[in-house]
Amino acid sequence: MNIAIIFAGGIGKRMNTKALPKQFLKLHGKEIIIHTLEVFENHPDINGIVISCVEEWIPYLKKLIKKFDINKVDAIVSGGTTGQESIYKGLIATKKQYSEETIVLIHDGVRPLIDEGTITDNIQIVKAKGNAVTVAPAIETIIRVNNNSEIKDVIERSECLMARAPQSFYLKEILKAHESAREENKNDFIDSASLMRHYGHSLYTVSGPVENIKITTPMDYYTFRALYEARESSQLFGI
Structure with a gap:
């Protein structure tokens, strides 16, 4: 079984949308979360x-x-105060319905430009290697600084990748890592890859589309709109 866990617990503070969470902003009459789903x-x-x-x-x-x-939704649970907690709640809901050998693809509700091929690749790499973290190439220079904002190192761009989503694992392994973190009161992992790495797992990458951005700011939303419309045009004209 392959189950998508979509976390959409954010309230969109960086979007300046007041009461409307970012995942419910619309593009062409359809909310971002629906584009993703x-x-x-x-x-x-x-x-x-x-x-x-x-x-x-x-x-x-x-x-x-x-x-x-949308017919494949098995459960909707309330999100947590952090992304980590929201994912954990989704994992618990998944465990109630599926075996621990289930592959879970953990994905942001506000990454609507994911494509079918990347989902397929995630599933295949989990089966072959045990997990899969979607990545994209770094397109800017990466630097390391100290506490005084002094540049200490310029990292070779070719050695860097940007972690994105889905991030995919066997349910029993990612759930065990989450439970270890909860026992140790570690609740500040930025994503599932960081959590799994902390608990000793070797991680494997899947190349995803560069346009698979996370929509967290107004600029991200306008970029999404441009990319979405470009996709639609290419399909319409057979480009």
């Missing part, structure tokens, strides 16, 4: 979807799922 809904190898969502927005999300005919 549709990619997993339409993938033939995804058996189910679990969503961790801002609690007060769950009723609205359920209406959207019905409106846009």
